[in-house]
Amino acid sequence: MKNLKGRAVFAQSGGPTTVINASIAGGLIEALNQDAVTGVLCALNGIKGVLTENFVDIEKEDLSELYALKNTPASAFGSVRYKLKDLEKDDTDYRRILEVFKKYDVRFFFYNGGNDSMDTCDKISRFMEKEGYPVNVIGIPKTIDNDLDLTDHCPGYGSAAKYVATTLSEARLDAVIYESPLVIILEIMGRNAGWLTASAALSQITGYGADLIYLPEVPFSLDKFCSDVKAVVDKNRVCVVAVSEGIKFANGKYVGEDASQTDVFGHSSLGGVCGVLKSAVKSIGYKCKAIELNILQRCAAHCASKTDIEESFESGRQAVIHAVNGETDKMIAFKRVSSSPYKIEYEGVDLSLIANAEKKIPLDWIEKDGAHLTQKYIDYALPLIQGEPDRRMENGLPSYAKLKKIKFKID
């Protein structure tokens, strides 16, 4: 336990979510209130902003705009694709970070991101420990993929799930208006874990749900897919399919990749999974609309979950509280105390246990037919999508946080 005093640096990394800014807002606002924190900086574009001393001074921002971050999607302080050099082979980056931390008297470091970011966080923490530089390093999780281990769920998931379930219901309402057979396919993000695709199952609550749900956890067969679809169309005329971009054949090959490989003329942009499945549906004689939800599912702040926003905000706050209380090398995790009524607690879990682990959907949450989720999933996910965001609007459109981003310079 190291009770430190000094500046706090925050940074965001990885693909954005609807609520990653809610997390950092919670952290920034809490840090501004803490006596142990002598200055609050945000590095622009993740760890790169640290390496290049590209900091903005959060004390210069209006508090109302920091709160407006709660309803501003994507990473307000930028993200980065740069990966730190492998610590075992080349510690240049880490030495540079140490130099910057010393120069700015950084005693608290918060990295807001997914799996890779937690790994970075862990390495920075252990390097500083080894070098004898006291700094408390806490990871603030985010990922619509919901695949971080040792946490009940991840900030960002609830909002993306709410968007998927809402959009799927609307698409189904649109699909059923004609008397002819129609197959609708929604392609949903999630390369290895099917959490977000599974959220299509929540749409059953509206009465306009998904008929078939295909996850990366279950080997995919085009033959079975076609017979599944045919059975639904024969019975209900309309079939709404939710499919993960990451579904794989039994031989381990991604279905989306296969599309480009089967085309001898080198046309590789047939649309990945959507394209393959649409062709399959057409081959059995049905009209098909394939919708790739694309980046919309990770930035649709107008359809966010209030629960997700508030939990994300609180996870940022908790990160600061844990750091000020002397914890380091931890990620803020959600521990579910009860599902009904829904209640979670926040706890610090070891970053080394998080980094490089990937949580998939338990197989007993998937029905034996491999195309439906069980009630266990619904009970798990439903609390996460509750509540509508209190958005600031202007002229009928969202009013996002207006940040000054004034560069921080040491006197």
Added chain:
Amino acid sequence: MKNLKGRAVFAQSGGPTTVINASIAGGLIEALNQDAVTGVLCALNGIKGVLTENFVDIEKEDLSELYALKNTPASAFGSVRYKLKDLEKDDTDYRRILEVFKKYDVRFFFYNGGNDSMDTCDKISRFMEKEGYPVNVIGIPKTIDNDLDLTDHCPGYGSAAKYVATTLSEARLDAVIYESPLVIILEIMGRNAGWLTASAALSQITGYGADLIYLPEVPFSLDKFCSDVKAVVDKNRVCVVAVSEGIKFANGKYVGEDASQTDVFGHSSLGGVCGVLKSAVKSIGYKCKAIELNILQRCAAHCASKTDIEESFESGRQAVIHAVNGETDKMIAFKRVSSSPYKIEYEGVDLSLIANAEKKIPLDWIEKDGAHLTQKYIDYALPLIQGEPDRRMENGLPSYAKLKKIKFKID
């Protein structure tokens, strides 16, 4: 002026919108209140429901569920692709409609749809007139395309425009987080008129707007497109493009169609306009994400405009009031009395003047560079996207109208 008494029949047709159910709800609820209306029926699947006597009894529905239609997207009573036979060549369909009208004592007929539906409405009205059967026929407009003539705007447009502007802003926020150049393309519906694509211009209000907007009203050039994009990327790193599915080259050929024709191997599903533009962007060396908004833009009730919902509801009410007051062969149109403050009035306009006319964006609302809208467009469209819907929610998801759809049978 024919002041009639008898049953009212409603039907919906054409592609659905977010608020077509709000329109019919206004009509149904008003009809239930009118003494001149002895019964309120809805034909299922448009005019086909009339031809096959497939009616549901609206008096059996719960009033609260009829009100819930205000926030239920798509056509609750189904739509139809069947086109009535050409009246000049074969009046079989019209004679059958007359027979059904007589059998059910139908004295008020309301058809809720777009351009084609107004044409159908007009023909039915004139046929009944010619046959000496008294029935008041009123069209209730809907179309996200906003291309009906003689009305300031169309029910459905404001909500679709709000969704496009909101989604574009969110996509831009998502796009700007990295330091590398990125081009985002949003493909928006509207085959011949660019109204909905133009709504991308409204996103400028959020501070995260479109850089380039291409409408069907302006001949499209790939060379100019590439140099437009390059100029924006050079200046701002990120370029967000809104493009209509209906853009055409100067020779009149659809850009989307051209894609399939240029592929000698017969691969025609490369993604239409999105695919062509994405290839063009890649050819000048930039990363590109192409997003087809697909049916989501016409069914996203969760992002509807309250103004649009209320006007749609009122247009349905006004249709009944006009019919009961003896008008026939009219469509309910919106007349803008003032833009600031925004105020409209409802009026009946001759169906024959509406049918087969198509309203495009005035060319002086488009900037000379052909890729931006002028303030005139913003002033026109901004009032239409105001206000958030009061949605009924259940378990974090929309609660749509639950209709009994009890078949109506004559005693």
